[in-house]
Amino acid sequence: MTKETKKKRGRAPANGAELIVDFFERNGVDLVFGYPGGAVIPLYDALHDGNAKHVLARHEQGAAHAADGFARASGRTGVVIATSGPGATNLVTGLANAHMDSVPLVAITGQVNTSSLGTDGFQEADIYGISIPITKYNYLVKNPADLEDVLAEAFFLAGTGRPGPVLIDVPRDIQTAPAKSNGKKTVSIPGYDPRPVPDDGEVEALAGAISRSRRPVFYVGGGASGEGVSETLLKLAEDSDIAVVSTLQAKGVFPDDRELSLGLPGMHGAKYANLAINESDLIIGLGVRFDDRVVGDVRGFAPLARVAHVDVDPAEIGKRVSVDIPVAGDLKLVLDRLAKTIKPSKKPAWRERLARLKSEHPLIVPESRGNLIKPQAAIRALSEATGGEAIIVTDVGQHQMWAAQFVTSTKPRRFLSSGGLGTMGFGLPASVGAALSGTGLPVALVSGDGSFQMTLQELATVRQYDIPVKILIIDNGCLGMVRQWQEFFFDKRYSQTVFEYNPDFSALAKVYGIPGKRVENPADLTDSVRELLETPGPGLLDVVCDGGENVLPMIPAGKGQTDFYEAEENPPRPS
Amino acid sequence: MKKIISLLVRNRPGVLSHVAGLVTRRAYNVESIAAGPTENRDITRITLVVAGDEKVLDQVIKQLRKLIDVIKIDAIPHENAMTGELALITVSFTPEKKTEIMSLIGLLGLTVKSIEKDRATVMIAGSAQSVDTAINGLAPFHIRAMARTGLVALPLDRDNF
Ligand SMILES: Cc1ncc(C[n+]2csc(CCOP(=O)(O)OP(=O)(O)O)c2C)c(N)n1
Ligand SMILES: [Mg+2]
Numbered sequence: 001m002t003k004e005t006k007k008k009r010g011r012a013p014a015n016g017a018e019l020i021v022d023f024f025e026r027n028g029v030d031l032v033f034g035y036p037g038g039a040v041i042p043l044y045d046a047l048h049d050g051n052a053k054h055v056l057a058r059h060e061q062g063a064a065h066a067a068d069g070f071a072r073a074s075g076r077t078g079v080v081i082a083t084s085g086p087g088a089t090n091l092v093t094g095l096a097n098a099h100m101d102s103v104p105l106v107a108i109t110g111q112v113n114t115s116s117l118g119t120d121g122f123q124e125a126d127i128y129g130i131s132i133p134i135t136k137y138n139y140l141v142k143n144p145a146d147l148e149d150v151l152a153e154a155f156f157l158a159g160t161g162r163p164g165p166v167l168i169d170v171p172r173d174i175q176t177a178p179a180k181s182n183g184k185k186t187v188s189i190p191g192y193d194p195r196p197v198p199d200d201g202e203v204e205a206l207a208g209a210i211s212r213s214r215r216p217v218f219y220v221g222g223g224a225s226g227e228g229v230s231e232t233l234l235k236l237a238e239d240s241d242i243a244v245v246s247t248l249q250a251k252g253v254f255p256d257d258r259e260l261s262l263g264l265p266g267m268h269g270a271k272y273a274n275l276a277i278n279e280s281d282l283i284i285g286l287g288v289r290f291d292d293r294v295v296g297d298v299r300g301f302a303p304l305a306r307v308a309h310v311d312v313d314p315a316e317i318g319k320r321v322s323v324d325i326p327v328a329g330d331l332k333l334v335l336d337r338l339a340k341t342i343k344p345s346k347k348p349a350w351r352e353r354l355a356r357l358k359s360e361h362p363l364i365v366p367e368s369r370g371n372l373i374k375p376q377a378a379i380r381a382l383s384e385a386t387g388g389e390a391i392i393v394t395d396v397g398q399h400q401m402w403a404a405q406f407v408t409s410t411k412p413r414r415f416l417s418s419g420g421l422g423t424m425g426f427g428l429p430a431s432v433g434a435a436l437s438g439t440g441l442p443v444a445l446v447s448g449d450g451s452f453q454m455t456l457q458e459l460a461t462v463r464q465y466d467i468p469v470k471i472l473i474i475d476n477g478c479l480g481m482v483r484q485w486q487e488f489f490f491d492k493r494y495s496q497t498v499f500e501y502n503p504d505f506s507a508l509a510k511v512y513g514i515p516g517k518r519v520e521n522p523a524d525l526t527d528s529v530r531e532l533l534e535t536p537g538p539g540l541l542d543v544v545c546d547g548g549e550n551v552l553p554m555i556p557a558g559k560g561q562t563d564f565y566e567a568e569e570n571p572p573r574p575s
Numbered sequence: 576m577k578k579i580i581s582l583l584v585r586n587r588p589g590v591l592s593h594v595a596g597l598v599t600r601r602a603y604n605v606e607s608i609a610a611g612p613t614e615n616r617d618i619t620r621i622t623l624v625v626a627g628d629e630k631v632l633d634q635v636i637k638q639l640r641k642l643i644d645v646i647k648i649d650a651i652p653h654e655n656a657m658t659g660e661l662a663l664i665t666v667s668f669t670p671e672k673k674t675e676i677m678s679l680i681g682l683l684g685l686t687v688k689s690i691e692k693d694r695a696t697v698m699i700a701g702s703a704q705s706v707d708t709a710i711n712g713l714a715p716f717h718i719r720a721m722a723r724t725g726l727v728a729l730p731l732d733r734d735n736f
Contacts, residue, residue, distance in 0.1 A: 189643060
């Protein structure tokens, strides 16, 4: 359909579908991702005249991850639309992914007519029931008069408190039913506090603990990526010599290039990060979940430390690790108050100890064996070439952990990765969303040969909208992360983890009209990466890598903070 | 340890699914769950009896409080609660046992809802303990069917609600 045939509506909404589009316009939703189908034709008809731009993904999962990437990069709520039945069920992974990482999304699904609900009608799936455990909240609209309030509540819930995905299931007849705006502006939900104010006593207790601590560590998570947190965190840490470990979701909130930054903690964190936690006398969790990939064995976590936990979600406090100093409330409010209360205090001994840990246990990019590129070297080359001035998106696997280790991030929202759910296939569509999020930054994707094949259909989306995503494939010919576990814990029995066939990724890109290159020689690596980044528009670089490389250091699942796996021995299989 | 948890929730179509889904998903040990209207028709009261150690119960309460539809949540210690439960029990018996069972029903203070030559359905309303006593008393006969509502509760201190 050409632009000329599109006529802007410019009148009050007449039915439910138009009400939705009108709501978008009034609430600054200018970009949505989706995929049409029978149960959302009325909504797509209204969108056809609307001001919001719609990006047509090639799979609903892709649309959901794109909305997710948009939200992670911009901090705004992402919107995704899908039809009933299979369209809706295709959103499930995307919703679960956003839920685990607390990403604000609103998903709108079509549904069979209200009169057919529950009759196993054509393309009926109970997405309301299905999505209960993977959304912050969800709705099935049964009455046209409720629609506008539901939309307002949904956006309010998605973006406030601990953010998360909200799903609205809209039967087809609700979309076509006469409707008009009630013009209501405010939303209030009894018992729901969008910005919980911390208790003074709790904040004072934390301030006191920080002042008394000699070896403090901030343990920072995705909850800290909100507006204005980064600056205060930097000041607090630098003023009082507080070391900082950052989860995957918080990478860049505290600049990776600072002396006090210890990077990723936990399973694949640097030894110095875990050793610092082990020696610390005060761990201050900020918007984190004390996730098993970080904490390992709960009993052995930070044995010398008192644990403080600041979180907007009180249910996270004490969920896994016992907390001595709980602070429930909005993180920015808490940090602002701490910054006012705490007197700077230098801790030269701690700084010295941290520097020593860092120099004794550096993260190393290994030398090339034979003439094979080391995956870590490829990622380091990307990081150096972008110099922090790019959004780096990852997929899931070894390449993701190497990206966490070797990409230097200095700002929040510039490292996007599926943490909680660990969703292979997140990368490409999330890059699409990130590139359209209006940050003006270039977007580079670090993907794996396995992950990339899960959502590569979105290359068509990249081409159609000419989205300048720079795709780097760490092509190790295997499902590297699983292969690594098999090597370490399953007697090197590589069951179904080695690809006996892979497509030629550079040729594949070309089929989609995207420039594709392959690099195999370590000597060509830096130039190839630079060329990928400097060529305008989208591009793909297939980096053929050493397939035997492992992510180290490694603390095996459920082990203590300093139980580093020594790659040579073969420990007994985990039972 | 057991706790009575009393929830006031927005009276929405999916609210029971949200509450029930949460407790199963997080593998909490729920002994009973009872829902019904309150004096305000926009608000439903749900009473749960949950077993677990202090840490688990603390999590149950926090996770339930987080549900968007939950307006208020109270964990009521047993000693501070007015509680009640209702059960319907159908027993069957041979005709010669009828007199024996009728006197037992009288003794236990049960209300007879229906009676035939070889079966009777009785009702008891009272504390959880009195319901247990009635069931134990009837156990020697053949209990064919039983429906318990699960515990409902209000705190002794009404100002607290
Ligand atoms: C959808 C999905 N399926 C399976 C897994 C399990 N898994 C985790 S990492 C991994 C291997 C990923 O392979 P690849 O993308 O090539 O990355 P590599 O580890 O080789 O760098 C697999 C299969 C997952 N995380 N997500
Ligand atoms: Mg791979």
